[in-house]
Amino acid sequence: MPDTMQATARAVGADVALRVESLTIDIRTKSGVAHIVQDVSFTVAKGEFVGIVGESGSGKSMTLMNLLRLIDNPNLNVSGHVWFDGEDLLALPAKRLREIRGGKIAMIFQDAMTALTPVYTVGWHIAEQLRAHRALSRRAARERAIELLTEVGIPSPELRVDSFPHELSGGMRQRAVIAMALACDPKVLLADEPTTALDVTTQAQILDLIRRLRTVHGSAVVFVTHDIGVISDSADSILVMYAGRVVEQGRTVDVLAAPQHPYTQGLLGSIPTPGASRLTSQLVSIDGSAPTPSEQVVGCAFRPRCAYAFDKCFTVPALRPREGQADDHLDACWLQRQAQMDLRIEAGS
Amino acid sequence: MGRFILRRALSALVVLFTTSVIAFLLFFVTPGVDPAARIAGRSATPATLAAVRHSFGLDQPLPVQYVKMMQHLFITRDLTSFVNRGAKVVPQIIAATPITLSLVFGTAIISMVVAAAFGLVSAVHKGRFVDPFLMALAVLGISVPVFWLGEIANLLTQGGLHSSVFSWVPPLGYVPLTANIGLWALHLLFPWITMSVLYAGVYSRVLRGEMITTLGEQFIQAARAKGISERRLVWRHAFRCALVPVTALFGLDIGVLVGGAALLTEVVFGLPGVGYLTYQSLQTVDLPMIMGTVIYAAFFVVLMNAIVDIVHARLDPRVRHA
Amino acid sequence: MSGESAMTSVNASVRTPRVSGEELLRVQHLVKRFPVNHRIGSRRRELVAVDDVSFSVSRGETLGIVGESGCGKSTLARCVMGLERPSGGAIAIEGRDLTTASKKTMRSLRRDVQMVFQDPYDSLNPRRRVGDIVAEPMLVHGLADAAGARKEAARLFDVVGLNPRYLDRYPNEFSGGQRQRVGIARALAAKPKILVADEPVSALDVSVQAQVLNLLSALQREFDLTYIFVSHNIDVVRYMSDRIAVMYLGRIVEMASAADIYAAPQHPYTVSLLGAIPNNLVGNGAAAGKRRRRIVLRGDIPSPVDRPSACPFEPRCPVAQEICRVRDPEFRTLDDGRYIACHFPGSLDPFEA
Secondary structure: OOOOHHHHOOOHHHHHEEEEEEEEEEEEOOEEEEEEEEEEEEEEEEEOOOEOOOOOOOOHHHHHHOOOOOOOOOOOOEEHHHHHHHHOOOOOOOHOOOOHHHHOOEEEEOOHHHHOOOOOHHHHHHHHHHHHHHOOOOOOOOOOOOHHHOOOOOHHHHHHOOOOHHHHHHHHHHHHHHHHHOOOOOEEEEEEEEOOOOOOOHHHHHHHHHHHHHHHHEEEEEEOOOOEEEEHHOOOOEEEEEOOOEEEEEEEHHHHHHHOOHHHHHHHHOOOOOOOOOOOOOOOOOOOOOOOOOOOOOOOOOHOOOOOOOHHHOOOOOEEEEOOOOOOOOOOOOOHHHHHHHHHHHHOO | OOOHHHHHHHHHHHHHHHHHHHHHHHHHHHOOOOHHHHHOOOOOHHHHHHHHHOOOOOOOOHHHHHHHHHHHHHHHOOOOOOOOOEEEEEHHHHHHHHHHHHHHHHHHHHHHHHHHHHHHHHOOOOOOOOHHHHHHHHHHHHHHHHHHHHHHHHHHOOOHHOOOOOOOOOOOOOOOOOOOHHHHHHHHHHHEEEEEHHHHHHHHHHHHHHHHHHOOOOHHHHHHHOOHHHHHHHHHHHHHHOOOOOOHHHHHHHHHHHHHOHHHHHHHHOOHHHHHHHHHHHHOOOHHHHHHHHHHHHHHHHHHHHHHHHHHHHHOHHOOOO | HHHHHHHHHOOOOOOOOOOOEEEEEEEEEEEEEEEOOOOOOOOOEEEEEEEEEEEEOOOOOEEEEOOOOOHHHHHHHHHHHHOOOOEEEEEEEOOOOOOOOOHHHHHHHHHEEEOOOOOOOOOOOOOHHHHHHHHHHHOOOOOOOOOHHHHHHHHHHHHHHOEEEEEEOOOHHHHHHHHHHHHHHHHHHOOOOOEEEEEOOOOOOOHHHHHHHHHHHHHHHHHHHEEEEEOOOOHHHHHHHHHEEEEEOOOEEEEEHHHHHHOOOHHHHHHHHHHHHOOOOOOOOOOOOOOOOOOOOOOOOOOOOOOOOOOOHHOOOOOHHHHHHHOOOOOOOOOOOOOEEOOOOOOOOOOOO
């Protein structure tokens, strides 16, 4: 169940942890400029869990990475604003930004093996994180590292602190990375598919850990995933991205119960719900595949795959609320409500 | 560790034995090579030739000759040169070794520092002006033949300009480190530079490649997300990881160089190192000296191989358990 | 590329499967061990990937195999495919034993079982035209001459929802979903009786997964195929299968009808696996009025090299008792016909009180 207590606290000025405004990311390539992320805006309330859902090429990871300007590529052009504590992270001088990275906003990655420098121990990594923001002696940092490893549930932490990343299992590595991210009590935790590389039972452990730590540390979480199921019972609100744009966003309960955009509907219909059988229900399949960032689609990017596309779809629709839906439940689709209903009936049958 | 050393020592023995046997056999099957004829001189009669053969033991079966030679080389250590009967092989090599070591390790330090600077700056500023500029310099360094560069250096410093600009450059030759450290360095300065041009070129390209690969890894972004400085990111994370494969390669190169592959530089600059010795022994078809230098070279290659493995395991924990 | 739109033409109406009850494949006490690199002087070690696995599959049925990494599901699939030589046990297709077959019988048995691989990028030779890739099994097994194989390849392209005009293209000109269709067409080309699908949608984007799953369902009805469907995703396995075998550390720990596995799982591991899926989507699959308990197991899956001595699940099992540490539970049939390897089946409640 989404944490409704958190959800009600969203978007009110003082309670905002992070606000992204019209984030746009272009990359210059030999064949021209590719628009990876276009005009993405969202707000993360303090302590809120926001899920960003999208397939490969949707720009979800690029959005996350560029909140902290992590990608050092001269061909990348990032515009818009990322407001945190009254400052725009995209306009901040490098030194000030470094204080926020890891200190106020921390990040965890899909594959903890590739997120840790292979030649250093787990303890070294955590100590580096601590000492980047706190004046701590080596010894104190090591002790704190052991405490953190204990907190994330790593058995015999006083031994594991000296383990190298390759000596740990996938689940343990991800715990170690989470311990590192939490070292400086960040206000926001950015998570880039942190459970995708893990087994189902290990994924449950890590999700459980993230949820628990969120309660203890009160950090907001921005969780990027391709699997809407993974965040369906953790996220307070959801953004659905397609081809670099947000096509639908709102509180998780609203989006799951009444998806408005045909893509969201297709996405929900294309995964077998628990217990569903091919004998009793059919999966909604979306024809074709998502455009790559270099393929420019005129108008709505979903139009070529959309069964309900019509002439209006050659213009990009704006994100807006719909009559009869919650005010903070937005979608970018030209379809009228009636057509939407028909579509849903067909998809659900 | 003890196990490792034992295993390495055993395999080293096998390598040394095989190399020496092959070198020995190659010597005798090479057409036109007859050490006895060489020693006896052009106008020797068959009788003199036979006498020479006998006195050098060349009339005995090859396995016996081989064993005797090894005996003299390793046990009594009094193997003498065929060409210069007073010269003993082992002391000559021992005397030449510090010269070669001085040359190679000086070169190693200079070329590594230059390569690190070039490779790092190039990788970090990939795609900007400085990168292709440095890499063009590196290619130039690789392309210039060492002996040519050495001769040019000699012509400049020892020739017409020696009396004016380069009056501070000593004549060709070697002064031991223990005798006078200043003169030692001064004598080796141009050999070092000459050899470094090649190796700095090669390794700045290798290092640039490794740095670019490493900088593209996810853990670089992860480290950046921790809020550490870009300097720390480049040195402690990227450079440290890029160093692993580079060190392995470089260690092997050092082994080969110490083993005598620095001979071009040694010959050009008149440094009586092991390379020079090898060059001489080949010129005079001096079997005992050839055998000595070959085994010496193989020894250093094997030794550096073992050291590279140890260093590699120190640098990369993933290797330690494999 | 827009070649996928044709797939919607495959009739996808919902029907009951034609499970005949006639046994097509029987696997008995299958064991597959791999030697593990070991140092001189230390104890010789083995990785037991598949440990005494037995099951049978009827014609027209789909047997789903679900499990996490290291459970042996892929090795099992590869053994059935004949890609891996079993260390022990028997695999029989229509009564003919694959493990003792002559070269000639082996060839025809090979043809009977075809595979759809996980990664449509790695499993297609990038330097060959897709038409040739699909035609190859027909030529290898002598099912057609070159012209006939090409014609048949075009027909198969149509069947899997690809435009036959694309026969002369190369794999890199297709999207992931389309490549998986090529892989399916290649598998069908040999006219197999059994199709082994090893994680066929795991490498695909979510919206494309449904296309492939729908296609596989439609093909099964159309060609009366028997499937072995292997995946780590229990919802996908449930969707595709009539029966499900749950594997853990090389063993089948529970095997029952797909509906029973969901409605009344008996093995604590099955219960945990179902309870681990984070899902708040509609109709969460539990029996009416009950909520599935969320279960977070402790610890990691043990390494197949270093298996617990008795019940493999015991170290992580929430309801383990003393006997589980001592005696290995045997694989037995319960009254309701399901197979289970547990001393205390049904002791972990899958639903919230």
